[in-house]
């Protein structure tokens with residue numbers, strides 16, 4: 641829908657860009673003229689994705705665990721050397737596991753908080769200090785999850801994503817002087833590689849779950865990517881500090897206790 645030169649001359653970083661939602665975002669930025677960098681933990685899979693994405697434009701990749709500040713700093717060095725700037729950061733890397741709260745260990749809780757909240761903050765801070773603040777320009781889009789009424793069955797991710805949404809509100813104000821815009825996209829349930837990781841008992845409920853969402857379907861990776869490209873584009877130049885639901889109104893009318901109830905049947 642956007643002109644093919646919407647992001648011409650721009651450099652965009654997409655974390656977790658090797659799969660699912662992140663892959664689609666990376667592809668769309670390339671198709672709209674940006675130079676794109678993707679990162680994730682698993683280098684072999686990252687390389688395969690990078691080879692596929694290179695068909696759409698100029699693509700670089702580097703392995704990086706967003707929980708490791710030294711990995712992020714090494715990514716900064718690569719971007720400095722190769723492009724000497726960064727215009728857009730999409731924090732898409734993340735995830736969690738379904739579990740009832742009483743069974744989440746310290747290690748499991750910390751893994752999810754660290755993956756989704758701490759990693760996102762470290763990435764934002766390092767990229768802002770290296771590029772956005774000195775450039776006095778930058779756009780950040782954080783992919784969270786729809787956690788409007790909490791997340792029964794995934795308390796850790798509910799807390800982490802709410803943390804990212806509040807961080808976004810803070811930085812939209814603190815960093816407005818640097819002309820940095822920052823927003824979140826909050827997906828509902830999206831048909832992507834991410835869903836394959838859920839136990840069969842939960843996957844068996846997907847058909848029923850789709851019917852219970854007001855728009856009667858799960859989202860597509862394109863639905864999320866469209867929102868990200870909009871928020872990153874000049875069309876959204878007066879929008880900062882928001883969370884945009886891409887969820888078919890799930891946050892208003894879908895009972896997430898369904899997930900917790902399935903977990904109660906076998907945990």
Ligand SMILES: CCCCCCCCC/C=C/C(=O)SCCNC(=O)CCNC(=O)[C@H](O)C(C)(C)COP(=O)(O)OP(=O)(O)OC[C@H]1O[C@@H](n2cnc3c(N)ncnc32)[C@H](O)[C@@H]1OP(=O)(O)O
Pocket residue numbers: 734735736737738739745747748749751752755785828829830834835837838842845846849898899
């Ligand atoms: C009704 C329909 C509704 C439908 C409901 C559908 C909702 C969809 C909404 C959201 C969808 C998505 O986000 S889809 C995206 C999904 N993608 C991902 O989640 C990918 C990224 N996730 C991950 O890498 C992992 O899940 C994560 C734990 C965050 C990070 O992994 P790490 O490598 O750091 O950690 P691990 O070594 O694996 O695990 C650390 C500890 O975490 C705990 N742990 C990890 N996996 C665990 C598991 N499966 N079950 C229990 N506990 C686990 C254990 O305590 C582990 O310690 P030990 O006991 O010592 O091993």
Ligand SMILES: NC(=O)C1=CN([C@@H]2O[C@H](COP(=O)(O)OP(=O)(O)OC[C@H]3O[C@@H](n4cnc5c(N)ncnc54)[C@H](OP(=O)(O)O)[C@@H]3O)[C@@H](O)[C@H]2O)C=CC1
Pocket residue numbers: 655656657658659660661662679680681682683685686704705706707732733734735736755759783784785786826827828829830831832833834835
């Ligand atoms: N699909 C859905 O229904 C929903 C998804 N989301 C969120 O959207 C985002 C994308 O999900 P989706 O594409 O579906 O799932 P995927 O599991 O396919 O994507 C997760 C991506 O993040 C990367 N990643 C995970 N942890 C790290 C880390 N510590 N450092 C660097 N990269 C990491 C993974 O690569 P690697 O393994 O190589 O590190 C992978 O590319 C996630 O944050 C997810 O939680 C939110 C709501 C709903």
